[in-house]
């Protein structure tokens with residue numbers, strides 16, 4: 522988004538600063554309802570980064586007796602819309618009661634705020650700037666003279682440090698979700714039901730060399746990227762091995778995603794081909810949520826779900842700390858829940874545990890249940906750390922790493938899952954020599 526809001530009492534020079542920031546560009550004046558101008562929008566660019574500037578000035582009447590309510594409105598507007606707030610004061614006049622009122626409200630705002638000390642037209646005035654620290658707001662003070670532009674360069678450098686260069690970089694922060702599964706499980710139907718008619722495409726990024734396409738969506742208030750395979754909806758030619766191409770497409774989609782929604786057909790259950798795709802996701806260290814689609818076709822009693830789930834988990838074991846959601850693309854049942862689970866899985870996969878907490882908890886678990894000694898040798902685990910990796914990876918430092926066998930590693934993994942939320946996320950455990 523990259524938005525800066527300018528707030529402050531009347532006559533401190535907000536508009537001058539606004540014009541300075543948006544430079545030669547024409548300010549877009551927003552005349553909502555045509556009655557009051559409540560804010561000015563302008564676009565600007567600095568060091569190759571684009572951003573928008575809002576002058577919230579219109580909320581505050583241009584007289585000296587303005588009301589708390591007006592200040593409040595201005596601050597709320599800035600708070601809602603901006604990523605960074607500039608609080609403008611005037612060194613010529615010094616701190617006024619109104620500045621204090623603004624400061625009081627701004628202190629409650631949890632966004633980067635910079636105090637701009639305007640009208641520093643000469644070197645002498647620089648000495649008055651430090652007084653503004655008394656307001657107790659703003660991470661830093663920037664002395665400027667918006668009338669001639671001095672100081673605005675430093676201010677802009679600081680501002681754009683909060684912004685991303687381009688929308689693509691922004692998108693790296695969003696969960697990349699792929700919908701995978703065998704032919705006819707309902708992938709296209711699920712995508713269509715999820716995206717619906719209101720499909721709101723922001724950007725299409727062509728897959729670099731492969732044939733996946735990533736599209737950004739906003740649905741149910743969530744931003745996410747959908748990894749789709751080109752030609753996914755194309756009908757297979759006669760004699761084409763439908764299953765083969767479908768798996769090939771799934772492989773690409775899995776590789777390019779963070780989290781997969783694996784669809785299985787409720788009327789068929791988890792078959793070996795479904796399990797193959799599941800293991801593919803696991804081997805690629807991607808997050809996974811299992812959607813049991815066409816749930817509308819199943820006749821149910823009070824045990825159906827539980828039994829179905831039990832059976833699935835047995836097949837997925839040992840990696841079965843995974844969300845299972847019973848959906849229907851037809852009736853749209855639980856599609857929102859499926860999307861939210863995928864996003865949650867993305868968060869689970871991204872989390873970095875604090876080393877201190879990790880050691881405090883895991884070393885105690887290890888002490889209570891140490892690795893079995895082998896050939897009369899004691900195995901000691903001294904320290905554990907999460908490695909900087911895209912998927913949760915833990916290194917346990919140990920005197921005899923090669924002596925720690927699979928079952929014990931699984932014990933460690935289960936303990937990690939018990940204490941932290943890694944549902945839907947494969948975990949890697951390494952033993953290392955200290």
Ligand code: GDP
Nearest residue numbers: 703704705706707708709710814815849850851
């Ligand atoms: P894809 O090959 O995985 O993309 O599967 P499609 O989305 O083309 O769906 C295959 C068939 O299953 C179509 O006839 C769909 O209408 C049907 N279908 C998909 N989802 C559901 C569902 O939730 N319930 C029911 N009853 N039918 C579904």
